[in-house]
Amino acid sequence: MSAIALGQAPAKRASAIDIPILRERGQREVFCGLTGIVWLHRRMQDAFFLVVGSRTCAHLIQSAAGVMIFAEPRFGTAILTDRDLAGMADANSELDRICVSLLERRPDISTLFLVGSCPSEVIKLDLAKAAERLNSRLFPRIRVLNYSGSGIETTFTQGEDNALKCMVPAMPVTSEKQLLVIGCVADVVEDQFQRCFAQLGLGPVRFFPARRAADLPAVGPHTLLLPAQPFNGETVRALTARGARVLSAPYPFGAAGTTAWLAAAAAAWDISEERFAAVTGPLAARAEKALARYRAQLSGRRLFMMPDSQLEIPLARFLHRELGMQLVEVGTPYLDRLMVSAELPLLPAGTALSEGQHLDRQLDRVRSARPDLTVCGLGLANPLEAEGLATKWSIELVFTPIHGFDQAGDLAEIFARPLQRRERLLA
């Protein structure tokens, strides 16, 4: 097992939870919750995401996704026009018309998500009512759900949280003892974890969301939740309200992080320490080996994380503890203490944490600190590079498999690559 046992942080470190946090307000250079559709629709291949919004919404998803691989993607935008706003067209019947014609073309769709946006929220278009109306026509062949991905209410990864949360009421009840892993992970990661849980003799284990939206896992009083992503706090609360219990653990990033995450589940199933070590030891050792290559490149380097995907705190912990990076500032769009309670104590004392954003002021801090690596959004990366600062664009962290032992090296490489590249290129 790893030398750095995250699961057993010394009790006195719990005071790190009280590290002062710089709260800022101003321009935010962060995507809105609609962006989550890009990976949610890849994970749930029988789902369609229909944003009810404006041309801006459509343009955002298209630009954030970067590539247009599919002729008819499983997401789209019902663009509000002047006619809808002026009340000349009944927005509700328009929406029904679009949904029905859309679903006629797509017999492969079993779940339709109506996704609220800034404009639909502001004009108070009731998508819950719309979903109800459509369900009365389409259910059980198709389930229609609704959630908000609007920028006035959600930041980037909160879109996933809202999407998952809206599925919770539809989940069946179970009294079986089971482990429910919360949050979108890559299929390959799910398979790896399932193998690992099976070797530990722990189960049944279900993933939420599943690969098909229609395969809703059940939930009940003996369901133990193991969040794989730090941004699904509302979903976890909704599941807790249905009787489930949360296992508090660091997130499965890096060798030590993954070990600690699995240990939380193993403890709940009373798996012996020997067995746990026998199963995870070799996996952790392999991950360690992969990490060692990057430690030399990253150790001692100074890291600045702009707020973006909400993964900042767990990743900062990983980069500091397992790769020896120094944390200049760790920004997060918002701080959900429930979701990072096992992470905060693992950050070094005195870590500069910031919540929210005032972009210009934060960039001033980046410029004065001149970190070795800045993790930021795509809008900022090239401008900072032009100022001589190495950057890593954060969206890669939600598009790439980064969880678990066998992705630990890949995750480290994501941060090492920009530094390596700068070394290769002659000045």
Place this chain on the structure above:
Amino acid sequence: MQLTLWTYEGPPHVGAMRIASSMRGVHYVLHAPQGDTYADLLFTMIERQDKRPPVTYTTFQARDLGGDTAALVTATVADAYERFRPQAMLVGESCTAELIQDQPGTLALGMKLPVPVVPLELPAYSKKENWGASETLYQLVRTLLAEQIPAPGVVRPARPAGRKSRANLLGATVLGFRCRDDVTEIRRLLDQLGIDVHVVAPLGASPDDLRRLPEADFNIDLYPEVSRATAVWLQRSFGMPYSTTVPMGLGGTRDFIAEVARLAEVDPAPVLAREKPGLAALGGSQARMQWYARSVDSTYLTGKRVFIFGDATHAVAAARIASEEMGFTVVGLGTYGREFARPLREAAKQYGVEPLITDDYLEVEQAISAATPELVLGTQMERHIAKRLGIACAVISAPIHVQDVPARYSPVYGFEGANVLFDSWVHPLVMGLEEHLLHMFRGDFEFHDEARASHLPEVALHAPAAIDGGAAPDQARVAAPAAPAPGRPGVSASAGVLAPGTPAWSADGELELKKIPFFVRAKARRNTERYAHERGLTTITVETLYDAKAHFGR
């Protein structure tokens, strides 16, 4: 409500961002919620700009809506002015802010900043990106020149004798198609004609530069989608004429030279005289394309079916080049820009095709599929369509992606632009000589049916199947969704889909079809099936195949 899967243009405030980002000394305050900052990445990633767009967003949240979002606007405007000290400010709103009606422009005007403030009203629910760019440039120019407008009836003074004629180049922006290099190319051309370039705007211009616009003798409206409204206003207010010819292609460039020479009162003959067929080989002509198109290796380009879609300016010019300068056959012509639909309709009439005016991506895909072109000239959107259908494609218009902002000099305007277009349209096609070789050696193992032209991507393998599907686009569309086939777009989408009533192939007919080289096999299959269908035949034999061949020619 309009269902949109992909959109050609962004919202109008993105057009305004293009103007602000193209210029120096201009800052744009945008009343917008979190998320709208996504647009920054278009500039920093696609255009690879090394600075953030000069835009500050108010980032209002749901909890602000009950409170004072107007105060947020004024505070943001004040902060942005303090920090960036621009020479002029644009103040506007995105789609959501339009609904809450804070009127940020009016609020900013009320702040009495020491620099001109241009309030922008860009209706997000009815207008789009190009309109937004055009309107922003127009409002900015109007505001900055308001005090210089001569009184009605005042005659524009004649150009002093001995001073060279001066022209402004209008319309070039970031995220436009090859604007950076077009400007250089047109400058070079004007230099040869003895015309001075006075101001280039908006690309690289400052507000002070815009104030100098009326000092030129005339305007060159390079990209009408962005600059026509401004050119028209400058003519009306300052009596400045403007050119309307788009200098794209040989014919376009020659006509352009003639037009600007007339406006500048210079003699175009010395420049035009060099551009005669046959001179290229002697090094006298700048337009190698002229000779290359006549070179015998280009014979195979004759009658290639080409489908053209883009902004109207580039699409109409591309159609003329395709038809008159490349010897292609235009089988489709369209634009997503309704504002400039009229010239496109006229051009379509000239080529005998139905004009396609739409911003519905699926409609464009269907039209391309039905027209069965051999080459698609389009935007990045058509590039994806063509890739899926296995058809060669070159990008000729915005919307662009990162590969459309090449490091090398690659204009599409002027004589060098014509050269660039020749290369970029011909390269995706199977080269003429290679076509012969493939035919000759098709029995050899290196040239077996599945072997593809070495320079074409993987997807070309599936071209015949995909084009087959094109014969029955409606069926293909219904079948497509069942097989999303990630990473291998278009493969399963249309294979084996036949319209009801399609004649069946006999075994010997099918065998004979296989002897036809794969790159023309799809066409042979299509033509034969059409021939058989029109004659009510139920089975296609070897004879039907050759009957059809004789009927259709080539």
